[in-house]
Amino acid sequence: MHFSARLLQWFAQNGRTLPWRQTKDPYIVWITEIILQQTRVYQGMEYFFRFTEAFPDVASLAAAPLEKVLRLWQGLGYYSRARNLHQAARDIMEQRNGKLPENYQEWLEVKGVGPYTAAAISSIAYKEPVAALDGNVYRVLARLFAIDEKTDSSRGKKVFEEVAAELVDPIDPGGFNQAMMDFGATVCKPAAPLCKQCIFNRECLAFLQQQVGKYPLKKARKTARTRHFNYFYFFFENQDGRPMFFVQQRKKNDIWKNLFELPLIETEDELKPEVLSDLPEWKNWFADGCDYVLDGSPLFFRHQLTHQQIHARFFKVKLEPDKAVTFTSYFLLVDHHKFEKMPKSRLTLLFLKKIL
Ligand code: SF4
Numbered sequence: 001m002h003f004s005a006r007l008l009q010w011f012a013q014n015g016r017t018l019p020w021r022q023t024k025d026p027y028i029v030w031i032t033e034i035i036l037q038q039t040r041v042y043q044g045m046e047y048f049f050r051f052t053e054a055f056p057d058v059a060s061l062a063a064a065p066l067e068k069v070l071r072l073w074q075g076l077g078y079y080s081r082a083r084n085l086h087q088a089a090r091d092i093m094e095q096r097n098g099k100l101p102e103n104y105q106e107w108l109e110v111k112g113v114g115p116y117t118a119a120a121i122s123s124i125a126y127k128e129p130v131a132a133l134d135g136n137v138y139r140v141l142a143r144l145f146a147i148d149e150k151t152d153s154s155r156g157k158k159v160f161e162e163v164a165a166e167l168v169d170p171i172d173p174g175g176f177n178q179a180m181m182d183f184g185a186t187v188c189k190p191a192a193p194l195c196k197q198c199i200f201n202r203e204c205l206a207f208l209q210q211q212v213g214k215y216p217l218k219k220a221r222k223t224a225r226t227r228h229f230n231y232f233y234f235f236f237e238n239q240d241g242r243p244m245f246f247v248q249q250r251k252k253n254d255i256w257k258n259l260f261e262l263p264l265i266e267t268e269d270e271l272k273p274e275v276l277s278d279l280p281e282w283k284n285w286f287a288d289g290c291d292y293v294l295d296g297s298p299l300f301f302r303h304q305l306t307h308q309q310i311h312a313r314f315f316k317v318k319l320e321p322d323k324a325v326t327f328t329s330y331f332l333l334v335d336h337h338k339f340e341k342m343p344k345s346r347l348t349l350l351f352l353k354k355i356l
Pocket of ligand 1: 140143144187188189193194195196198199200201204205206207212
């Protein structure tokens with residue numbers, strides 16, 4: 001039996017039952033594939049329900065304010081996915097009259113959609129015979145055929161694409177792509193693959209050569225860059241005794257663009273509280289003579305992103321209420337209830353949880 005037929009038979013008996021597999025609606029497949037990029041299936045599930053309930057079609061997604069989209073995305077990370085999804089929905093409404101793309105090439109032109117996502121959508125929703133290659137699929141192919149090419153080099157990618165194109169099932173390409181993903185996630189796993197139970201263990205070259213651990217080959221990883229973020233929880237109590245504090249929206253082309261966070265000073269190294277008042281940003285904020293008291297030592301969090309490690313220090317700074325109003329020329333004044341509704345990073349959430 002051909003490889004794809006055996007794989008599809010395995011999938012029919014062992015494939016995961018996932019809510020998005022109940023439909024072939026290209027809009028739903030698109031949303032799902034974007035959510036699942038860099039995200040574990042079970043973590044993505046909650047977001048899938050949230051998103052499809054709030055935005056059941058491309059028109060509702062395009063009509064929503066970006067902040068609402070980011071707020072629903074909160075906690076999932078890689079926020080550029082949400083920004084691109086939202087912009088793409090607006091582009092589809094404006095440039096295509098709300099009509100979704102109908103094939104691989106057209107999907108490739110959509111903001112935030114790369115070859116993998118375009119292949120997944122067009123194969124599942126339109127039965128176009130294109131193979132979708134993600135980390136799972138690279139690993140399975142590398143092991144099955146003992147492919148001595150790096151999966152993240154351009155030459156390697158070409159080789160893997162050619163092998164996958166040979167294997168994809170022409171009748172059920174969507175099923176084939178989903179089966180490959182499930183097979184990679186549950187049998188040919190990154191660590192401790194289930195080779196003894198594997199239906200391909202009689203022909204898998206890596207297994208026969210006892211070299212499963214060698215594949216897939218990858219380029220050496222770049223070391224993550226360390227950044228020092230110093231956040232300031234500038235707070236005072238209003239007449240009702242409620243804590244009020246200041247936030248700002250990130251605008252630069254950087255991580256967490258458009259999310260809200262506490263006032264921030266980024267420094268080259270760890271910032272000691274005793275040199276705070278020497279910083280130009282600090283001098284500017286306190287130019288009008290507002291009094292402050294540093295409330296305890298800063299709280300420290302180490303936050304790992306794919307290519308960056310954030311060393312975050314949160315300083316609690318109590319302000320004199322009468323003068324704190326000068327801060328509204330730099331920042332937004334909120335209370336915890338209002339801030340709860342604004343989109344923010346997981347790091348900011350961690351701090352809030354700690355102090356509340
Ligand atoms: Fe993967 Fe092992 Fe099966 Fe080969 S035999 S495809 S390494 S699970």
